[in-house]
Each structure stands twice: as structure tokens, then as C-alpha cells.
Amino acid sequence: MNGYTNKILIINLSNNSIQTIPTQEYIEQFIGGRGIAVKLLYELTPKNVNALRPENALVFMTGPLTGTLAPSSGRIDVVSKSPETKLLGGANAGGFFGPELKYAGYDGIVVIGKAASLVYIDIFNDEVEIKEAQHLSGKGVFDTVKALRKDDKDTQIACIGPAGEKLVNLSGIAFSMRNYAARGGLGAVMGSKNLKAIAVRGTRGLSIAMPDQLKDIAEKMRERIKNMPSYQEYPEWHYKLFSILESDSKSFFGNYEDTAWKERFEAYENAERFVKRAEFRSETCFGCPLRCWAYINVKDIGGAGIAACQGTLTSLVNFTKAKDFDKIWKAYLLCQDLGLDISGTSAVIAYAMDLYSKGIITNSNADDVNLPYGNGDALISTIKKIARREGLGAVLADGVKKASEKMGKDAEKRAVYAKGGLELWLMEIRPFKAVALSCAVTDSGSHNRATYGLCEFYYKSMRKQAEAVAKNLVGTEKAAIPTKYEYKPKLVAIYENFHILADSLGVCSIPFMPVGLDLWTNAYTVCTGMEATPMNLTTAAERIRTLERLFNVREGLSRKDDMIAERLFNEPLKDGAWKGEVLDKEKFVEMIDAYYSLQGWDHEGKPTQETLKQLGLE
Amino acid sequence: MEKMVVVDYNKCIGCRTCETICSLTHEGRINPAEARINIVKYEEMGTNMPMLCQKCEEPACVAACPMKAITIDASLGAQIDYSRCIGCKMCIMACPIGGVSLHPTNKKIIMCDLCQGDPQCVKSCPQQALEYIDISKLSLKKRREGVKKLARFLEEVTI
Numbered sequence: 001m002n003g004y005t006n007k008i009l010i011i012n013l014s015n016n017s018i019q020t021i022p023t024q025e026y027i028e029q030f031i032g033g034r035g036i037a038v039k040l041l042y043e044l045t046p047k048n049v050n051a052l053r054p055e056n057a058l059v060f061m062t063g064p065l066t067g068t069l070a071p072s073s074g075r076i077d078v079v080s081k082s083p084e085t086k087l088l089g090g091a092n093a094g095g096f097f098g099p100e101l102k103y104a105g106y107d108g109i110v111v112i113g114k115a116a117s118l119v120y121i122d123i124f125n126d127e128v129e130i131k132e133a134q135h136l137s138g139k140g141v142f143d144t145v146k147a148l149r150k151d152d153k154d155t156q157i158a159c160i161g162p163a164g165e166k167l168v169n170l171s172g173i174a175f176s177m178r179n180y181a182a183r184g185g186l187g188a189v190m191g192s193k194n195l196k197a198i199a200v201r202g203t204r205g206l207s208i209a210m211p212d213q214l215k216d217i218a219e220k221m222r223e224r225i226k227n228m229p230s231y232q233e234y235p236e237w238h239y240k241l242f243s244i245l246e247s248d249s250k251s252f253f254g255n256y257e258d259t260a261w262k263e264r265f266e267a268y269e270n271a272e273r274f275v276k277r278a279e280f281r282s283e284t285c286f287g288c289p290l291r292c293w294a295y296i297n298v299k300d301i302g303g304a305g306i307a308a309c310q311g312t313l314t315s316l317v318n319f320t321k322a323k324d325f326d327k328i329w330k331a332y333l334l335c336q337d338l339g340l341d342i343s344g345t346s347a348v349i350a351y352a353m354d355l356y357s358k359g360i361i362t363n364s365n366a367d368d369v370n371l372p373y374g375n376g377d378a379l380i381s382t383i384k385k386i387a388r389r390e391g392l393g394a395v396l397a398d399g400v401k402k403a404s405e406k407m408g409k410d411a412e413k414r415a416v417y418a419k420g421g422l423e424l425w426l427m428e429i430r431p432f433k434a435v436a437l438s439c440a441v442t443d444s445g446s447h448n449r450a451t452y453g454l455c456e457f458y459y460k461s462m463r464k465q466a467e468a469v470a471k472n473l474v475g476t477e478k479a480a481i482p483t484k485y486e487y488k489p490k491l492v493a494i495y496e497n498f499h500i501l502a503d504s505l506g507v508c509s510i511p512f513m514p515v516g517l518d519l520w521t522n523a524y525t526v527c528t529g530m531e532a533t534p535m536n537l538t539t540a541a542e543r544i545r546t547l548e549r550l551f552n553v554r555e556g557l558s559r560k561d562d563m564i565a566e567r568l569f570n571e572p573l574k575d576g577a578w579k580g581e582v583l584d585k586e587k588f589v590e591m592i593d594a595y596y597s598l599q600g601w602d603h604e605g606k607p608t609q610e611t612l613k614q615l616g617l618e
Numbered sequence: 619m620e621k622m623v624v625v626d627y628n629k630c631i632g633c634r635t636c637e638t639i640c641s642l643t644h645e646g647r648i649n650p651a652e653a654r655i656n657i658v659k660y661e662e663m664g665t666n667m668p669m670l671c672q673k674c675e676e677p678a679c680v681a682a683c684p685m686k687a688i689t690i691d692a693s694l695g696a697q698i699d700y701s702r703c704i705g706c707k708m709c710i711m712a713c714p715i716g717g718v719s720l721h722p723t724n725k726k727i728i729m730c731d732l733c734q735g736d737p738q739c740v741k742s743c744p745q746q747a748l749e750y751i752d753i754s755k756l757s758l759k760k761r762r763e764g765v766k767k768l769a770r771f772l773e774e775v776t777i
Binding site for chain 2: 178281
């Protein structure tokens, strides 16, 4: 086969069985990546199973473009039932693991069962072995990667840190030392299977249907990426993302209580000074010109240098209001090494700091640590405690929602989260009605799996471009205005389809829109040799979206679960560009109705028989 | 030899586009293990170093080859003559920088052939970390870059 390897590994750790199934039968309906992953999850995970039981399937799936010459094609999608939300847990990661897996000859890996003791899966082309990993027990991500790369430095690793071993719901799966399938507690699922790591090395490569045409199309695609307005600035976003968020009026601080924290500029300056004095080199993911990553190393701070992500590094400052960037960098390294979802972890610590400032958490239940906003040392010690489930860390380890339920009514009122209890991601959402809607209706509660890069995002800084995109997608410039409720359900549905296609083809959602569906469709055809049109790929995206919904409905989701934290409806923003903005419950509910009907789901959010029939999902 | 692929590893972001386009061009498929260029990565040190045949003036591979299967083309440097190559791998052992490698499945010796004067890796590099330039101009170019660095330094000193 071309583009695909036509093999998916099915590994049952309970009985050490290793099998493969052909990818082919799933392709037409579900493309690859996220699409096939959710199909396999739906088939293999029994209804209503506890996410941390052996029966829950953990699916790693690449797409047909993963590892090809198509740009930004380093992606792998990971899905499982989430222990944090008890719904579909999905995360998509870049880096180099996905391509290596395909070069070894596999489109994906499904792990079921539970090993009797800690193991790792070692893959070199046809040789797939389950190996004992006791020597890696309790080890951080960095040491685990180094140990498994001892014999071959080109080996790519997916692994969990101590947090995943402790089944912390805020734990993710690390890909080498940098990228993460971070959200939803997938690290805990891996930990529950006693699976420390997957090491993969491949030298078999991929067949391509039309090599010369792929070269031409890939060149055009790279050009479109390099023409993105922000392209030149990308390497500076490790400290400039703060001002980008400011210029789009998306900044938030602490536990979402202000958007114009007075001392923020000092924090931004410290970040800039830190980055400029560091050993700093731009890095990127497989095949991508964008440079979202940079190797950062400052001697004597944190004991390691690694490639860091712009977004999560920034989020640590926004959430905790810590101005000492040395401490922020230490916190970043710790989360990466301990195997934590940085977004969720920073959110839950900000939540604890907020409760501390209100006297709901006191020194006596915070292990005698002073926990005010801005305390970098407390940030660091709390991260360690979360990863080990110690003291206050045990309360916070499973996320904001579960922590709030343990601490009484006053604490519950302060909690902010998306659907299912998943923490929000790096922006204030009250003024951004489409993003807010997506946080309630999307598969996993994660808006960066649904509406990342939505035209609302850059309305303040690039109004003309935002309006042009809105007009092109839903027929009116007005749809770009963040605070408007009209047109937003349609916008969300369209962006979700883009995300699903990016995640299913195995490419990054950031350049997906700028490159355009036309070229991605062409790239699909020249890689696989299969005819495709933007229209039939979009239909496949709708089918995948509906299957995700069917999974959640099967796990007991109903209309009332498509909701975000109450505080976002009753606490207007008290400062900043959007002063006074809050979500209107009535209009929000109307958006949900409209969204359901666009998706062909009934009033309860269940896909109708007619929709299932249309999409071939009966 | 007039022109060569010059690597500026400070510009390399490690995307590996050079590897994929190289194998696609030479093998019609994508496989870094079949590429004539590879980015050698040391993740914990943040280094990305594209490595390929340097087209030496006195190639160790040529000296080591018992079959005289590596010839020196006036403009493209060392090239493999597959009609003579017996796959003994002496060239791989002799090359001091790993510029020669073994195809993982057909076991042929592979090395950069500069795409017959139109190196695809250079064309596709999004960072211009690879350049195909006249060797005689290389040191002059480097000297100019050196002066720029010096100028920056002098500016800092005067301030």
C-alpha cells in the first residue's frame, strides 16, 4: 500500500500476545489517525469500563501523511477513555515518534490489558517484544528516554514519568523529551497497564504512489506555510507569546480572576531576559518549517536543557503569576520530566493559589506551604507533590473538578473547567463565544482539539484577515466578532472538521488552514494513490465527529454534560479589553441547540438514525 | 569539484525534510534509512547536524575501494559506479564521517550524488541551512560573516 503501512499492532499486555490487523478496512470511512483511533477504541473498549481497568484500549494512530514529505507531518493521535473526564480522551502530538513508527512498518499501536509488572514495548521493524522495565520504575521522562536510547540514539520513545505510574489524572504521554499527548490523563491509562514506554526504530520506510507529484505539492505547501503572517516571528514566541495574547486580548491570569494583572509586564520582561541569556536554538517537529520549539538551556538552572513548547511555557506564568522566570523554567522542566500535562497542572495549581488567597485552603491543609500567587518555590514543590500524590498534591492530582468536589461548596464555586472537568487551555474564553461553545460540545473538552486558530482568536490583532476567513466559511464578516453568539455553532462545526482532518491525516492543525484543504487533499491523493475530494474528506470528518459522539453517548454522556463551569456564566470580567463580558446561559444553550442540529443530532445530543444512515454508521 | 553542499548547522531546525526528499528522489519512496543525508540529533544538547558526503579532495572511500568503483567526477566529486561495486563496504569503513552508507534492504552502497548538480535537499530546506555553492567562494563568504560578527562585537565594545 502507499502512504499507509497497512498494519496496526494489537498488543495485549495481559497475555503477552502481539498481533497485527490490516489498516485497509478502516481507511475509506475513517482515513487514519484520530478517525481510525476512535473507531478502534469504540470497537475494543467495552461499554462503561473504568478508564484505568485493563479492558480500556490505548490507541496510538498515525495518518496517511504522517512521515511523508507533506509538511508538518510528524503527528500521532492518541485516544483512550479518559480517567479525568470519563469520556473520550484524545490528544495529538508532534515530534518524531509517528514517522518512526511508520518507517518500522506500522500505522498504529493498540495496547490492551495489563502487564503483571512494569514493562516496555520494544519495536525494531518486524521485531516487536515486550520487555521487563523494572529498572525504569519511578524514573523521569528524561532518564527513561536516555536509557532506552542507549544503543541507538535514533530510537523514538513514547513514555510516562512517575506521575503516569501513580495514575495521576493530570499525567500525559511524553514523546521523547519534548512533545506530549498531554490532555485527559492518557499517561495514567498507560500507567494502569504497567506500560512504562514504547521504543520504536524503523528502517523499512514508506511507499508513495506519486513521488514526483508529491515533491511539487510539498513545495507549494511549504511556501504557503512560510507566507503565514506570523511565520517570521515564530522563533521568538517563547517570550513574545505573552504580547501576542495581549494583542488578541486573550490573556488571563491566575484562576481566571483577571485579564489585566498589573505586574504582568514585569513577568514578560523577565521571560524575555531569561530566553535571551539562555543557550537558545530554534527547533521544530518532523517536516515542519514553523519552529514552535526551541532548545533552551541555562547553566545551573533546572539541571537540563530541552526543547520547550511556547504555549505551555507561557501558560505557567499566566496561571501562577510567578514573575521569577528561573522558577518558571524549573517548573517547566519538572513537569516535562515527571510526566505531567503542563496546562492542567498549572491550572490546578492556580486554582489552589486562588483558594489559598481566599482562605479556603490554609497552611494547615497545604502541608505548611505558603501558597499565594507568584510563589515560584510553592509552584515547584506543588508540582512534585502532584506527581507523587503527596499531601495537597493528592487532592490536586486528578484535576480542578475532582479537587473542587473534595473541598466543599466554596471551593466548587471557584472551579473553572471545560466539559467533563478538563482544564481550559491558555486563554480567557468568556468573550470568545465559539471557543466557549467548543469547550462544551467537543469530543474531549479540549478546544485545542477543536477550534485552535479560530478566526475569533486573532480578531483584535488582524481584524481584516479574521473577517475574510469568517466570510469565506460562513458567509459573513460578523462571524469573526468574538462576542457575537450568532454564526458560532456553524463556525465551530467547520473548525472541528478541519481539526479532525488534520489529526486523521497525521498533520499539524496549526498550518492546516493556512495551507488549505485543497492542497492537503492533493497530498493525500499523491501519497496514497486514492482519489479524494475536499468534499468527501469533509464527509469523513463528519462521520468521525459523529462516531466520537456515539462513543461519549455510549459512556453515558447526555445533553447536561455538554457544559462548562458555572463561574463562566456568573462572573463577568472585571478588567481589560472585554470588561463586563460573561457567557449568557440562555444564548449559550441556544448555540448548543443550533450546533446539535447542524451535526444531525437530536435535542439530547444523540445522533439521529437518519444521520447515522447518511454517514454509514448504523 | 566546483560546488558543494555547505551546511550551516546553526540554521538547521531538525525538520528532516532533507532526508525525506533525498530518499524520495533517489528511491521513489520515503525512508530516512535510504537517504544520502541524515540529520544527526543529540536531543539533550539541542544539536541538529545534517551529515552527508563531503566530496573530499582526497577521498578515503576511493582509496579504500578494491574495485575502483568510486570514480571522481570533475564537477560532482566522488560517485559510485554500480557496474563495478561488489558491496564490500570498505568505503563505509574508510569514510571518517559516515558519508557512505548501506541501503537497508537492497544492500547497495549509497552516497550523495549531488542529484547530478541539482541537490534536492538544498532546494527543500526551509531554513536555507543547506547551500550549494562554489567552493572557491566559501571562505570569502565565511570571512564576510566573520566580519559581521566582529562588527557586532566592536559595537558592543564601543557602547
